[in-house]
Amino acid sequence: MPLTDTEARKTPPSDRPQKLFDGGGLYLLINPNGTRWWRLKYRVAGSEKLLSLGVYPEVSLKAARERREELRRQLKAGIDPGQQRRAEKLSQAGAVADTFEAIANEWLELQKKRLAPATHSKCRWMLDGYLIPAFGRLPMGDVTPPMILAALRLIESKGAHETAHRCRAFCGRIFRYAIATSRAERDPSADLRGALAPVVHTPRAAITDPERIGDLLRAIDGYEGHYPTLYALRLAPLVFTRPGELRCAEWAEIDLDGAEWVIPGRRMKMRQEHIVPLSTQAVEILRAAHKVSSNSRFVFPGVRNRAEPLSNNTINAALRRLGYPKDEMTGHGFRALASTRLNEMGWAPDVIERQLAHAEANRVRAVYNRAQYLPERRKMMQAWADYLDGLRRP
Template sequence: MALTELEIRSARATEKPIKLFDGDGLYLFVQPNGGRWWRFKYRFHGKERELSLGVYPEVSLKLARTRREDARRAVAQGIDPSAERKAAKEARQVTFELIAEEWLALQAKKLAPVTYDKARWMLSTFIYPRLGSRPIAEITAPELLAALRVIETRGTHETAHRTKQRVGQVFRYAIATGRAERDISVDLRGALAPIVTTHHAAITDPIAIGHLLRAIDGYSGQPVTVAALKLAPLMFVRPGELRQAEWSEINMDAAEWRIPGGRMKMREAHIVPLAKQAVEILRDLQPLTGRSRYVFPSLRSRDRPMSENAINAALRRLGYGHEEMTAHGFRAMASTCLNEQDWHPDLIELQLAHAERNKVRAAYNRSTRLADRKKMMQAWADHLDTLRAGAQVIQLRRQSG
């Protein structure tokens, strides 16, 4: 016989729990302490199971019956309501931060250290505070956009786009592991302010290059920074590759620096032929930093490389603004001048470690053109000496005039 509200209110707790049945598996469980719980008893695949439907009076008789009918329909459709509730609870515990940390742990084996550190910084700084504790399957596109807008308000539009890219990768990992159904970042296509592409400032005029080299020779900063400044135009590698150089990678007898693929942008090992001038600078530096892992260790700790901004900061102290010359600009300087001197474009691109889309051609270049690149790098170093001397002559003429 079905229960009534009067019967429920009149029921008194006893020394032992009692059950007040309403029908179709629904009953009210009255505990000795007075607590009253709605429960639904059902059979699924031949096994008896129970499902809690809430506490009376927060859950009224009418609402308890509605929940019972919902559960009965689920059973009729071959769905176990207890298992479904458990899965929903587990899904709520699968937060964005939990998935992101799993993804980052996998990326630590694939990404270059600087790239990994930036990915972790973007997620922990901009996404975790707002969305980290949210179940990943419940996060909406507007929520993600609001988090990215915070980055845009700082004027760092490229960081906003890169953060969105990392969030998308986390979502796709969650989809692959069965903990999300779709990547909501794709819904934000066109929602962020576009990135304004700017080229790294670089000096390419021969006379101006000579003046820059003379200024570097006169720089009175830390010896490690001075050495890095002098080697930047001779090697023209990416700033991150230069500052993270390790002594174990450099063979001064063979005049080569072999950079592991893990630190290269294109993820392939790279050989930098060392001109005589570069070897001389390294030999002078070795007594100072040779006991460190890094060729250019941080001033604060020999276990870390020099600051990411060290070379740019030195250029600013020399009077070169960010719109005039940057650490990355030494690559453009070498590329422009070497092309003007009619060195083969393949040699220049190979030495710049740019990607070669034709894999067969790329393999041929890597295996056969090292001798040619050694000649080019020595000729380039000699050319820089000529430009430096020319700048000195011009300076002396101006002083005498």
Template sequence: MSLTDTAVKNVKPGDKTARLFDGGGLYLEVAPAGGKWWRLKYRYDGKEKRLSLGVYPDVSLKDARQRRSDARKLLADGVDPSENRKAVKAAKTERGANSFEVIAREWFAKNSATWSENHGSRIIRRLERDIFPWIGGRPIAEIKAQELLATLRRVEERGAVETAHRAHQNCGQVFRYAIATGRAERDPSPDLKGALPPVKQSHHAAITDPKAVGDLLRAMDGYQGAFVTKCALRLAPLVFVRPGELRRAEWTEIDFDKAEWNIPAARMKMREPHLVPLSTQAVEILRELHALTGDGRYVFPGARSNGRPMSDNAVLAALRRMGFAKDEMSGHGFRAMARTILDEVLGVRPDFIEHQLAHAVRDPNGRAYNRTAHLAERRKMMQLWADYLDKLKVGAEVIPLCA
């Protein structure tokens, strides 16, 4: 006789394990402790075997009968249900091990040691926020271009077009890593070329008019905020490095005898060491600051802890406090200021300027210049620039000079 829902629900445990049969090999096993398991008894290759179909009441009588039917179909096709279950479980485990998130984190771990801390943090945060929630659990070999595009569209739709493009680039790097390690056959990211709207080019706000530069320099000299921030403000136009490179400067990198600042590759955008010749004005600022922060690691330590560099917002906030608007001047603006005036007003050779900006500059034979290329000329340029800024600061007539 077949079982009923009422009989299954009301059966009480006894002193020994009891079995209630439903037919077709399906039965309910009731343990003395009260547990109820669905089992299927079947024969395969002449041997009697048993297959667990779940626990009651999580698996109802109806569900157990459906599982019995599925197992019987496998047997009819010559497949052992027990072995099939093992194979499915192994496949799921393998799929999980080869998911996009697992491989992306492996790729990140292998590459992040060569990146700056901030760069690495931005990449993993971007993946965790915008990619993993949607395709992180998917087997990487099964992800198609349309699925990747749908994920990137979520980023685009919140107005973060540049972030969408960067996420697209990172996903491509992960797919190529999966191909190299034998866990995917192709990278679908190139199929999305042109699918995302282009990023609107925006330039960092910068003051490049010499007269206005003089006003800015005088305002910075009169800055009433923290002394460390004031020194960073005064040094920024003299060295025109990127804001992150400036605020993370360490005293071990400063050579007062040679008047040089040697920035290691790990902190540079181009991952190449960079040498900044220091003008006499820059050395004077650094010596003055050394008396205050020279015992610590950072030239510009944070306001709350000497063990960390100043906030990446410190210089920007100081500019705003002095009345320079967001669309007027930025931390990056000191680089554009130097590039424009050195070229258009002072007539310095563009390759000297670009090299000092730590841009990718190559010689006529296509070889990348090293950190000491044209060092003598760059020393002269940096001193020329510092002297010119002094003239602007005192309001002297702006007269083009020769490099």
């Protein structure tokens, strides 16, 4: 039977401690001297633990029950309430340097110059959205594999299996850094290899049939909306860069007279400078874009803030407006579209791969390819633009 307030208040002390149980591990301990303490009994990894919830009647029966439910929710999330409380006390005392949150923030700050802005932003999002709420305040030595797994299972339950794997890998980097700086002895995330559901990769949706490519190009030409979005849509099939590389293009990177776009390494996935030869059609689109965005640093400024580039989802949203669902065509799909057709047109695979900025495992060959294939890439990009013009005509 649940404890009543009358029992909690009127049960007299005896010569031995008494326990009045309320359920769910909560009980009132009545000491021989008359003091009455709320206690919560719980188990972690098979071990029984106790936590004090305050003194009755300062902490009422109702308040103790609310606290019990809060702590039980933490347990379901893989958090040990006792360890969490210890971490909070350490934090209040100023001893926060060895918590997961502090070390993760330290590592992320050190990596800021090396990581691409988008990658850094994703790490920040994973840290703030999933890892810190789960065990961020705990000292590194108190974070256990079950705690990490509970946080990852929560992510998996939302269908974000790839994010769960990324978070596990991110935890590993933080722990390895902590080990290197003598603030942890081991990496508990290493024990979770194979514990997560595998990620099933599906190819990004792309249109590759020539007739349907023509339909897509005509639909893009008829797009009515934000002009920078229109120009980005029209340029995308001509340059087939990654969506983030396209939307964040800056005028300082583009030489219209030299018909060349040089994307700096800091904005590339592989962290290497990438040259995009511009066809006459691409230059024409960029000159038109310059008339509406020359007062912005970005070639394709945002809808609401011209000091920022187009948002992540703008191109995909525009394709949806044109009637192309996400399982049919995406912003990233322009790369598959170009790769498929260029290979079928007989262009050398190495030339195509280099223009796609795919990684070259052999560093020496990568340098050689960059110099050797640029003239061929220029020819290919112009021939590709002419080919698209042919498809555009009904």
